[in-house]
Amino acid sequence: MNSRKPMQLRLPQELKEWIKAESDRNGNSQNSEVIRAIRAAKDRRSTPGEIGNIIMDQVDNARC
Numbered sequence: 001m002n003s004r005k006p007m008q009l010r011l012p013q014e015l016k017e018w019i020k021a022e023s024d025r026n027g028n029s030q031n032s033e034v035i036r037a038i039r040a041a042k043d044r045r046s047t048p049g050e051i052g053n054i055i056m057d058q059v060d061n062a063r064c
Contacts, residue, residue, distance in 0.1 A: 009034070 011019070023033045 019030050019033050019037075022028075022037075023030045026033065028036070
C-alpha cells in the first residue's frame, strides 16, 4: 500500500519554472524534484556546518 498522500501546492511562477527546468535537466518528474529539494533543505537544517555563531548552508549563504 502506498503511504504517500496527494498535496495541493501553490507556487510562485518562478519556482514552477525552476522545478520544470530541474526536472527536465535531471530526467525526473516534477514531483521528484520537489521531493529532492525539500529533502536537501531538511538535511541542511539537520546537519548545518557551524562557524562560531554563523551557520553556513550549502549555497554559501550565511545566517546569524
